[in-house]
Amino acid sequence: xxxxxxxxxxxxxxxxxxxxxxxxxxxxxxxxxxxxxxxxxxxxxxxxxxxxxxxxxxxxxxxxxxxxxxxxxxxxxxxxxxxxxxxxxxxxxxxxxxxxxxxxxxxxxxxxxxxxxxxxxxxxxxxxxxxxxxxxxxxxxxxxxxxxxxxxxxxxxxxxxxxxxxxxxxxxxxxxxxxxx
Amino acid sequence: xxxxxxxxxxxxxxxxxxxxxxxxxxxxxxxxxxxxxxxxxxxxxxxxxxxxxxxxxxxxxxxxxxxxxxxxxxxxxxxxxxxxxxxxxxxxxxxxxxxxxxxxxxxxxxxxxxxxxxxxxxxxxxxxxxxxxxxxxxxxxxxxxxxxxxxxxxxxxxxxxxxxxxxxxxxxxxxxxxxxxxxxxxxxxxxxxxxxxxxxxxxxxxxxxxxxxxxxxxxxxxxxxxxxxxxxxxxxxxxxxxxxxxxxxxxxxxxxxxxxxxxxxxxxxxxxxxxxxxxxxxxxxxxxxxxxxxxxxxxxxxxxxxxxxxxxxxxxxxxxxxxxxxxxxxxxxxxxxxxxxxxxxxxxxxxxxxxxxxxxxxxxxxxxxxxxxxxxx
Numbered sequence: 001x002x003x004x005x006x007x008x009x010x011x012x013x014x015x016x017x018x019x020x021x022x023x024x025x026x027x028x029x030x031x032x033x034x035x036x037x038x039x040x041x042x043x044x045x046x047x048x049x050x051x052x053x054x055x056x057x058x059x060x061x062x063x064x065x066x067x068x069x070x071x072x073x074x075x076x077x078x079x080x081x082x083x084x085x086x087x088x089x090x091x092x093x094x095x096x097x098x099x100x101x102x103x104x105x106x107x108x109x110x111x112x113x114x115x116x117x118x119x120x121x122x123x124x125x126x127x128x129x130x131x132x133x134x135x136x137x138x139x140x141x142x143x144x145x146x147x148x149x150x151x152x153x154x155x156x157x158x159x160x161x162x163x164x165x166x167x168x169x170x171x172x173x174x175x176x177x178x179x180x181x
Numbered sequence: 182x183x184x185x186x187x188x189x190x191x192x193x194x195x196x197x198x199x200x201x202x203x204x205x206x207x208x209x210x211x212x213x214x215x216x217x218x219x220x221x222x223x224x225x226x227x228x229x230x231x232x233x234x235x236x237x238x239x240x241x242x243x244x245x246x247x248x249x250x251x252x253x254x255x256x257x258x259x260x261x262x263x264x265x266x267x268x269x270x271x272x273x274x275x276x277x278x279x280x281x282x283x284x285x286x287x288x289x290x291x292x293x294x295x296x297x298x299x300x301x302x303x304x305x306x307x308x309x310x311x312x313x314x315x316x317x318x319x320x321x322x323x324x325x326x327x328x329x330x331x332x333x334x335x336x337x338x339x340x341x342x343x344x345x346x347x348x349x350x351x352x353x354x355x356x357x358x359x360x361x362x363x364x365x366x367x368x369x370x371x372x373x374x375x376x377x378x379x380x381x382x383x384x385x386x387x388x389x390x391x392x393x394x395x396x397x398x399x400x401x402x403x404x405x406x407x408x409x410x411x412x413x414x415x416x417x418x419x420x421x422x423x424x425x426x427x428x429x430x431x432x433x434x435x436x437x438x439x440x441x442x443x444x445x446x447x448x449x450x451x452x453x454x455x456x457x458x459x460x461x462x463x464x465x466x467x468x469x470x471x472x473x474x475x476x477x478x479x480x481x482x483x484x485x486x487x488x489x490x491x492x493x494x495x496x497x498x499x500x501x502x503x504x505x506x507x508x509x510x511x512x513x514x515x516x517x518x519x520x521x522x523x524x525x526x527x528x529x530x531x532x533x534x535x536x537x538x539x540x541x542x543x544x545x546x547x548x549x550x551x552x553x554x555x556x557x558x
Contacts, residue, residue: 021359025188028361037188038358041298062471063547064358 002058004143005066008133009051009083010075012041015130018156019073020052022134026144026152027056033144036064049078056143071141073133074100075115084108092140094133094176111140111179118175119168128168135172140180146173185364191329191356192259195285195349196221198333199257201365202372204283205231206254208245210238210264213297214353215287218259239264243271243284250280251409253375253400255337259285263294265304265311272346273312274411276434279388279398281340281375284348285333287356288464288515290542299542300353302464303516308348309493315431317438319445320348320493322463326360331370332490338373339445343437344395350492352515354465354544378405387418388430394437442494449488452478456485458557459503460511461524463489466545470513473550484554489520500527509557513537513545533557 006023008016017039024037034057041050053066071092074080077100080093084104087093095103097112115136119129131153138149150169157165189197196218199207207222219235226233232249236242239260246256260268265286275282288304290296308320319339323329333349340347378385378397387407389396396416399405412420413427421427438445452474453459462470467488477484487503489496500523504510509532512521521536528534535553539545 021188024359029186029188034361035188036358036360038354062468062475064354064465064468065544065546067547 003061004056004071004141005069006054006056006071006073006137006141006143007051007066007069007083008054008073008137009049009079010073011079012048012050014050014075015127016050016073016075016133017041017052019130019134019137020054022152022156023137023144023149024054024056025156026138026149027054030148030151031144033058034061036061038064049076049082051079051083071137073137075129075133076100077102080104094136094140096133109180111136111176113175113179115172118171122171123164123168125164125168128164131165131168132172132175135169135174136176139173139176184366187362187364188359189326189362190217190359191323191326191351192217192287193221194326194330194362195259195333195351195356196225197364198330199283199337200225200229201330201370202255202334202337204255204257204337205229206246206249206256207231207233207258208236208242208249208256209234209258209260210236210242212239212261212264214289214356215259215261215264215285218257218285222257239267240271243268246282247271247275247278247280250282251401253403255281255341255375257283257285259287261287261289261297262291262301262304265307269307269312273314273316275346276312276316277314277411277413278409279344279396279434280346281344281398282346283333283336283340284346286348286350288350288352290540296542298353300465300544301515301540301542302352302466303519303540304350305492305516306519308350315435317343317345317435318348318493319343319345319438320350320491322489322492323349323351323355324464324467324488324490325355326358327362328490329355330362334370334372338371341373341375342395343441344376344398345434345437350464352464352466358465382406386416388414388416390416390433394433394440438494442498445491446494446496446499447490448496448499449486449490451486451488453485453487453503455483457483457508458485458511458554459507459509460484460486460513460550460554461489461500461520462486462513463492463520466513466515469545469547470550472547473554476547476551477554482554492520495523495527497527500524501529504528504531507532510534511537511550511553511557513550513553515539515545
């Protein structure tokens with residue numbers, strides 16, 4: 001039975017738990033797979049290391065947390081330092097190139113581009129950096145189709161922000177494809 | 182028509198389960214990691230004509246649901262560790278006055294404020310022994326989002342059927358994780374109504390045992406007048422210290438659960454038929470246990486799992502039978518050995534009970550359980 005593990009990590013308030021939820025929803029509701037999303041965060045409302053884990057499988061998922069991570073997103077240096085230890089050999093590591101400058105040693109497929117600045121400059125709003133990152137993770141992991149992931153994004157955001165999020169998702173997807181080519 | 186599905190958190194599912202069961206009153210006080218239940222109820226209850234009230238604290242919330250239940254409502258409160266401690270005196274009141282209610286408690290690190298966002302399973306003893314005095318206790322420990330939804334409905338049913346407080350206790354992992362849930366159609370799952378009086382208001386007694394161990398409960402405001410107290414009481418609800426009445430009433434209250442263990446206790450047996458080692462687990466820990474059992478089987482070890490779904494009353498009969506035919510029991514739990522004590526009591530020294538106890542806010546992972554399985558010779 002296939003078991004694919006993703007971790008979205010960064011600082012509290014960056015929207016990474018939301019990104020994880022949307023990824024899991026895409027797999028579970030739209031892709032017809034099974035998925036579990038869990039999270040861990042500190043008592044503070046903003047800041048502090050935060051992570052959201054998503055397990056995707058063709059069959060039932062027992063243990064809901066990560067065992068060996070297939071793909072990791074790190075949006076801060078602290079998260080990258082703290083959460084890379086169980087990334088599997090040959091695993092995918094996506095980082096924001098402006099914020100994560102010290103990369104871990106190991107045999108990883110590292111993809112980096114300025115995620116937050118892409119949201120700010122190319123999409124127009126920094127607040128959708130999590131959706132830019134999600135688009136990139138969808139492209140890099142191939143666990144859900146682009147169409148299903150987009151459906152999950154659009155069904156998770158308020159009506160007024162649909163176009164903004166569609167654009168963020170799309171740019172993130174394209175940037176990751178270009179960066180990993 | 183295909184059924185409605187959603188991708189929900191355990192806490193959100195709990196609130197929707199309560200609504201399915203006909204809950205029409207929620208009294209609460211927000212506390213991490215249970216607050217989502219109150220959030221959903223505050224949005225949804227007014228839509229179905231129910232009432233939501235945020236009280237001044239957890240004690241007030243417990244008092245509010247007891248009062249609302251006596252007025253005929255189906256009631257829920259949600260809380261976590263410190264809030265559960267505060268509610269204890271009134272939980273005892275609910276037991277002795279025999280007031281149906283559901284208490285949903287998410288287990289976080291403790292004691293006291295502990296670790297608000299960290300998972301734990303350290304409230305399971307508090308579910309039975311938290312309030313003083315002999316009293317019936319029912320506590321359910323779900324292990325998935327779907328099961329949380331269904332167990333909240335069952336909690337309402339049990340509380341109405343046995344006229345007593347019922348607790349549902351997911352750990353923080355189950356409460357906060359998200360999974361796909363399939364909503365049952367209306368009428369698909371059983372919803373037990375409250376047993377109402379069949380006699381006139383003049384003839385009514387709130388603890389009339391001629392109707393059996395669970396007397397019918399009239400709603401305040403419906404013309405039936407009766408006395409409710411936390412003191413030991415007679416059939417008409419007024420206090421007494423008469424030895425034979427107090428003895429009989431106390432025994433009856435506890436008997437409501439004790440004589441119906443087979444109706445209340447639920448569990449899952451996984452790969453137990455030929456098992457040499459049984460992992461007993463509940464809540465999120467059972468998911469790690471299932472993973473570990475599967476790996477052990479691949480390695481040729483005859484391991485199985487007994488998953489406790491109803492923690493109280495404890496599945497004594499089943500554990501005693503297991504202890505007679507396995508070589509060892511492994512118990513992983515996020516406390517310093519609570520279920521372990523119950524297992525040792527049931528095992529009666531026949532087999533070793535090996536514990537894995539974690540209170541550091543981290544989940545027990547499958548590898549730890551697998552290692553312990555291998556220690557059983």
